[in-house]
Amino acid sequence: MSKVELLLLDFWVSPFCMRVKIALNEKGLQYEARPEDLFGGKSELLLNSNPIYKKVHVFLHDMKPLYESTIIVSYIDETWSSPPLLLPCSYGQAQARFWDDYIDRKVVYIYEDLFDYISLNFI
Ligand SMILES: N[C@@H](CCC(=O)N[C@@H](CS)C(=O)NCC(=O)O)C(=O)O
Numbered sequence: 001m002s003k004v005e006l007l008l009l010d011f012w013v014s015p016f017c018m019r020v021k022i023a024l025n026e027k028g029l030q031y032e033a034r035p036e037d038l039f040g041g042k043s044e045l046l047l048n049s050n051p052i053y054k055k056v057h058v059f060l061h062d063m064k065p066l067y068e069s070t071i072i073v074s075y076i077d078e079t080w081s082s083p084p085l086l087l088p089c090s091y092g093q094a095q096a097r098f099w100d101d102y103i104d105r106k107v108v109y110i111y112e113d114l115f116d117y118i119s120l121n122f123i
Contacts, residue, residue, distance in 0.1 A: 006031035009046045009058040011038055015107050016069040017057040023073045027080045038115075039123050070100055 006024070010017050010033040017033075024031050036046055036056050049058045049065035058065050059072045061079070066072050077085045086093045 005062060007060040007063075008033045009036050009043070009049065009056050009060075010034060011036050011056045014056055015103060015111070019069045019103070020057050020059060020072050020076070023076045023085060026083065026085060027076060029076075029080060039118065070104065073100075 006029060008017065008020060008024075008031055010021075012035065021033065034043075034045075036042055038056065042054060046056065046058055047054055049060060050056075050067040053067065055067070057069050057072065058067050059075075060066075061075075066075055073085065086096055
């Protein structure tokens with residue numbers, strides 16, 4: 001496998017993957033988004049890179065893996081500081097964190113139900 005500086009193990013419809021891709025695009029960073037087949041068999045790279053949850057999204061920076069999309073976005077913002085992803089005022093930052101948290105609490109259940117439905121009915 002050739003070495004890619006910024007590599008995403010991706011599932012195109014995942015909101016968690018989209019969150020990371022939005023951050024990378026805002027920063028103007030070049031990256032490779034490598035699709036994962038979550039229903040047909042996850043890659044060895046995914047299983048080895050995220051042994052705890054075995055889920056996308058995984059972000060590899062110089063082949064060092066990170067997972068959990070909110071943590072990845074913070075890492076991206078701290079590592080490539082310009083332009084900043086959050087507003088300079090703490091009130092604006094708190095509002096952004098509210099919506100980040102809202103996605104984690106609410107959207108995840110829709111996806112889990114959708115995954116269960118597809119797995120049970122189509123796989
Ligand atoms: N909290 C995680 C959620 C990751 C997640 O739920 N990923 C889903 C896709 S949307 C997944 O990989 N599902 C496959 C599985 O559960 O085996 C994050 O923010 O990265």
